[in-house]
Amino acid sequence: MTENEIIxxxxxxxSERRFRHTEGCAAMADELARRWGEDVSLVRRAAYLHDIAKEIPYEDQLKMIDEFGVILTRTQRSEKIIHxxxxxxxxxxxxxxPEEVCAAIRWHTTARRGMSRLEKIIWLADLTEEGRSFPGCDDIRQLAFRDLSSALVLGFDITLRFLINKGNEIDSNMIEARNYxxxxxx
Ligand SMILES: [Fe+2]
Ligand SMILES: [Fe+2]
Incomplete structure (x- = not known):
């Protein structure tokens, strides 16, 4: 499929709102790919597809996961993460x-230890695309062009604090990703 067909x-x-977020994510991911010498075409495909399942009814997503025998933890099966x-x-x-694009989509929410550069770029682009404005967002965005790893750790710290403050469950992959x-x- 060409990029235009994907788009x-x-x-x-x-929804229009989520598509704007997707476009923002692709623009940020594109810039990061050029900065870090990553494959721009693969990065853009992953960015455009990262939230493809987000508006599918939860029950249908669960069915799809179970039909394909994908084993997920209780936390990963939650509504925010399963997409x-x-x-x-x-x-x-x-x-x-290709698998590297699918992996970037698979780990764009929880992250995981030892992410590929493509996975890191998608995780950071999703968090800091131009439509995002939480406290610290600009810092992560700027850091992402200087040091991917430090940007990730700051992104994990802010995300984890947010999840804790809300009393939400935390996927252990994010803790492992941060430690790594x-x-x-x-
Ligand atoms: Fe998402
Ligand atoms: Fe997203």
């Missing part, structure tokens, strides 16, 4: 995207 399909499956896993399935099955980045910087 048109994605646009037809989400990353169902989205990766859709990217693989319906769009025939801190250890690899030392």
């Amino acid at each position: 048109n399909t994605v646009r037809s499956r989400m 990353a896993f169902s989205g990766a399935l859709i990217a693989w099955k319906e769009f025939s995207e 980045e801190i250890a690899s910087r030392a």
Whole structure:
């Protein structure tokens, strides 16, 4: 599928608001890919597809996950997180995207230890695209052009504090991702 075909399909499956977020994510991911010498075309495909499943009814996403035998934890099956896993399935099955693109979609919410550069770029672009404005967002965005790893750790810190303040569950992949980045910087 060409990038334009992806964009048109994605646009037809989400609200205008979410499509604007998706476009913002693709623009930020594109800039980061050029900064870090990552494959711009793959990064853009992953960015456009990252929230492809977000507006699919929850029960349908669960069904898709179970039909394909994807084993998820209780936390990963929660409404906020599951779209990353169902989205990766859709990217693989319906769009025939390569594994590295599917992985970036799969881990765009929880992150994971030892993420590829493409996965890091998508995680950071999703968090800091121009439509985002939470406290610290600008700092993460600027850091992402200087040091991907430090930007990730700051992004994890802010995300984890937010989740804790809201009393939400935390996927252990994010803790492991944070530990891994801190250890690899030392
Ligand atoms: Fe998402
Ligand atoms: Fe997103």
